[in-house]
Amino acid sequence: MTSLAEAVDAIAEEHGFSGVVSVDRGGRAEFAKAYGPADRAYAIPNTVDTRFAIASGAKALTALTVVSLIEDGVLRLDTTARSLLRDDLPLIDDRVTVEQLLAHRSGIGDYLDEDDPDLDLDDYLLPVPMQQLAAPEDYLGVLDGYAAKFPPGERFSYCNAGYVVLALLAERASGVGYHELVRSRVCAPAGMRDTEFLRSDELPDRTARGYVPAGDGRWRSNVFHLPVRGVGDGGAYTTVADMSAFWRALFAGRIVPARWVTEMVRPRQDVPGERLRAGLGFFLHETRDQVTLIGQDAGVSFMSVHDPASALTYTVIGNTSAGAWPVLRPLRERFSG
Incomplete structure (x- = not known):
């Protein structure tokens, strides 16, 4: 029988995977290996402690930040977005609540609609220069002008804009900047020392640059594809060790109390077209109690x-748009069925 290491190595080589694969139990590593370059221009290799962007994997950080504010009485699940947005984003229905935004059931129009069959994440998708998007308030012009897709609470529809709105609400309700809220309310209690919303034009050492294919075997940096600094719907950088620490802290009740963890990972609906169920900020296996974070963007793939x-x-994190998915196959076969 092929070992896990042999299976992962073979697929990584076949697909030219660039990133890190990690498997651990209770924080004790069973497999951890890095592949490919963190920086192609300078031939700097990835290592097991390289930081990578995780795209929508950061939605869980936003959800936990919001829930911690609810626990403190700063917000409520039934707080309406309108009560804090005031005159901003007038096309958001006045009835939309924090809970609906967390559950992807708000029905608001999305600036980056992943239900669009023609969406190409490697394209240049945002209508403003990337360097103008570094904080939630910067997104008001990007989020505005999208009509509602359906009435609040009617059904599930994955929504990036909803999590940017949640970041805005968290800032306005608390009076504290979104990035500091995530740092103090999620990363610090979880011991996630290498997790941060970094600027893509100021990446420090030990951090992978994201790449998109440019044709003829060439690669191009994703720096013009994504906001210069992520906010509520994605853009944090982390390591596989920090992800392991995150899960252990979450289920130990160190980020939010255990009753809130139970509520956030309670399956609320099936995800259309996917073998997943959805909670609040988390996805769940279709039949098992396994909890999942997923992210994909230009130059980013993560689960x-x-x-x-x-x-x-188990975590696979890569610095190309689709590199993680083939490598995940042997892990899912062995551990998720």
């Missing part, structure tokens, strides 16, 4: 899966 019963975590 981290945790089984609370066995304390198993």
Whole structure:
């Protein structure tokens, strides 16, 4: 029988994977290996402690930040977005609540609609220069002008804009900047020392640059594809070790109390077209209790899966748009069925 290491190595070589694969139980590593370059121009290789962007994997950080504010009485699940947006984003229905935004059931129009069959994440998708997008308030002009897709609460529809709105609400309700809220309310209690919303034009050492294919075997940096600094719907950088620490802290109740963890990972609906169910900021296996974070963007591919019963975590994190998905296959076959 092929070992996990042999299977991962073979697929990584076949697909030219660039990133890190990690498997651990309770924080004890069973497999961890880095592949490919962190920086192609300078031939700097990835290592197991390289930081990578995780795209929508950061939605869980936003959800936990919001829930921690609810726990403190600063927000409520039934707080309406309108009560804090005031005259901003007038096309958002006055009835939309924090809970609906967390559950992707708000129905608001999306600036980056992943239900669009023609969406190409490697394209240049945003209508403003990337350097203008570094904080939630910067997104008001990007989010405005999108009509509602359906009435609030009617159904599930994955919504990036909803999580940017949540970041705005968190800032306005608390009077504290979004990035500081995530740092103090999620990363610090979880011991995630290498997790941060970095600027793409100021990446420090030990951080992978994201790449998109430019044709003829060439690669181009994703710096003009994504906001210069992520906000509520994505853009954090992390390591596989920090992801392991995150899961352990979450289910130990160190980020938000255990009753809130139970509520956030409670399946609320099936995800149309996917073998997943959705909670609040988290996805869940279609039949098992495994909890999943997923992210994909230009030059970013990421999945981290945790089984609370066995304390198993497996994470694949890459610095190309689709590189993680082939490498995930042997992990999912062995650990998720």
